[in-house]
Amino acid sequence: MTEAIRSRKLTKYYGKHRGIVELDLEVHEGEIFGFIGPNGAGKTTTIRTLLSLIFPTSGSAEIFGMDAVREGPRARRNVGYVPSEVRYYPGMTVREMLRYAAALHGVRDLGRAWSLADRLDLDVSRKAEDLSTGNARKAAIVQALLHAPRLLVLDEPTSGLDPLVQQRFAEILAEENARGATVFLSSHVLSEVQRLCRRVAIVKEGRLVACEDIATLRQKHLRKVAVVTPRSLGPADFPSGAASGFGREGDTTRFLYAGDGNALVRELARLDMQDLLVEEPSLEEIFLHYYRTEA
């Protein structure tokens, strides 16, 4: 099967500074894929390398089987991109900017662009440089979608959008995905990633630390545990070392357990336990777990 995105040991250094290191990534065609990590982890470097804004130090990246560098123009025919910071050419109205973007893609019928602008309440007669952050973001979304791309690369796409427009954007993304478009979503808003994406990759200090189904990530690797005990619990009570992130509220100790269920039960059985609650953690808790435990 052709992957929408595939990178092999993709590495980028800016002089001596690390961008990304040996990143192996596979984004399946037709999926909504989340890409998360804190500032400086390498998310934007990855996106810019995929789009050939910057060139890899080593390794390779492909978009629909086409080399991102050697076959970049052909590969980018299938890509729509919403950057994290949106800037437009001075003096252009949104209408002119959209016509220009369409011309660069060889698109003559702008019906799709006007329809998207209507749905997002975007005034296309205004100067692009005078738009508010939210409206500039809407314009960026429309220009990324007007050529009906097979792959949408979104870098913090909802930043600056009000909740109503965020909702409309989520609907548009779902429609795009339903027509077969792959979505690569880089975001800090983990609840958004959790809501929209099926699979997620976590990047830390330029390296991939996890890449799995969100459901699997939540079920398999990590459990959120609350135990009612007479005394406070700590790492010493779990010799396996799988428990972390301890906190105490009243008579309840809460922690995260990164191990299989049998091991958890065996370790809990040694404790004087009055009550027990085991839940799936949120994506945010998983994310923080990766960052704390691997720091």
Add this chain to the structure above:
Amino acid sequence: MNAALFFKELRLNRTLFIVWAAVISSLILVTMAAMPTMLNNSKGMSDLMKAYPPELMKAFSFDAASFSSPLGFSVIYNMIYTMLLGSIFSISITARTLHREQAERTAEFLLVRPLGRGTVFASKLAAWLVLLIGINIVVYAAGIGSLAIFTPEGFSWSIRDYSVVSAYALLLMLGMGGAGLLVSVLARRARSLTGPAIGIVLGFYLLDIVAKITKDYGSIGWVSPFKWVDIDVTRQGYGLELWRALAFAALAVSTAVIAALVWRRKDILT
């Protein structure tokens, strides 16, 4: 080449083109209006010039013969400044054309489209060439027109010689534009390049003047493309010399080729 990008570049530089074309043409018309008086008093001008050091006269290409012919007058009062201003116009466009996409963060709009870096370069280069040729046509027309209007009776001038010196002006602007392309791709982070670009032109111009004044260091003047221009229009057998044309072509082509090679693999850090 991409037509949409080409026409967008033309539109983006439209105001710059109109302003510079108007300024240079107006300067030509205004100074040429004084020509009849100056030519009719050329004897007095020659006497006046004898009071100045010959090196200074040479530095600014002043000589007695220039004040007794319409073409000589036109070159001294107009063509040198046309070359200087035209070079600033040319380098201002090329120094900004590629760098602006990075400095103004529009690269994330343009370079994510299905265009190769080579296509982007070629489209911007073509737009610059059209603007450069356009401004040279306007300035040439203003020069020819003013010579036709203001040449007093009893004086003559050669349209061929004026065309030759105009061709040198175009070649100089091409060379300076090439240098601007190089500056555009070598500049790293967001910073305005207009100032440094103008500085390059003025630097070469001053170097040429200094080389003309100082006999001992005259050879360093060859570093400056201004030195490669032959403006001695009153000389017998004046014409476009092949080696000079080739020197300008080599400068323009080599800088453009190096700029294109750097641009093809340049990391765009916004």
